[in-house]
Amino acid sequence: MRISLLESALLCALLTCAAGRVAHFSYVGCYQDGDNLNRDLTGLKGLNNLGPYSIAVGNLVQGVDNMSHEFCSNVCSLGRFPYFGVQVGRQCFCGSSYGLHGQLSESKCNKQCTGNPEQICGGSFINSVFALHYPSNNAYTVLKKDISVTSTMDSSWPAAAQSDADCLLQCSARANCSGAVFCKQLLACRLLPFAFPPASLTGPDG
Structure with a gap:
């Protein structure tokens, strides 16, 4: 199953750390x-x-x-x-x-x-x-953008989370995490090294 981050998709959200700016x-x-x-x-x-x-x-x-x-x-x-x-x-x-x-x-x-x-x-x-x-404070924002990273390397990691806040806590604990994708319906959290999701996490649901 692929996670959609299209603007019309409300159940999944890209959560990016403002410290990544x-x-x-x-x-x-x-x-x-x-x-x-x-x-x-x-x-x-x-x-x-x-x-x-x-x-x-x-x-x-x-x-x-x-x-x-x-x-x-x-x-x-x-x-x-x-x-x-x-x-x-x-x-x-x-x-x-x-x-x-x-x-x-x-x-x-x-x-x-x-x-x-x-x-x-x-x-x-x-x-x-x-x-x-970068700013030292942990501030986060929720984005709904169909923008992605494509890579020949592993560009996201799964993490256990029951909410978007849990997902962000997992991201905060990793020095190499700049954002996360959380899908409420699936309780799925993916940690990202970049402020955009990898292409494997975007696109139509399937």
């Missing part, structure tokens, strides 16, 4: 990246899309004409990643660590962002790396 971000530095097989920021590896953002070859989101620090922070905050990097003016990377290939002088990060020419977005195989900072 960005409070602010701060600049870390200019860092060397590797090729597609040896990236520094690898958080998007194995994903096909994250919410409305398509993941391109090389574990990145392309922003051909709209890349900015804010754009990339919005992408990476959906997965509650602690770091993001912008590269060659138009590419966005997310990750849980950085610095695999070493730090560079600031002059090496010299490409203007395509969406904001007043900002610098790395260089060729060079990331401008930023740290993401």
Whole structure:
């Protein structure tokens, strides 16, 4: 059976943690990246899309004409990643660590962002790396959106819950949980690493 999160479906709800949204971000530095097989920021590896953002070859989101620090922070905050990097003016990377290939002088990060020419977005195989900072309080909201994550990896986990509050408590107990899907009729709770449900939990009931 597939759980529907269409707006017309009232029995199931996507519950997302407000802490999964960005409070602010701060600049870390200019860092060397590797090729597609040896990236520094690898958080998007194995994903096909994250919410409305398509993941391109090389574990990145392309922003051909709209890349900015804010754009990339919005992408990476959906997965509650602690770091993001912008590269060659138009590419966005997310990750849980950085610095695999070493730090560079600031002059090496010299490409203007395509969406904001007043900002610098790395260089060729060079990331401008930023740290993401999230609210510490646990606040939640209920969404009814047909938006999903598709992945080649396991992108949700079952949890025992009798209510949406129980489901959220299960999510709060896991550092890697950014949201949950609770279906009242089935008493089914699925914990999510991202603020959007995986495609396997969306679509028509069947």
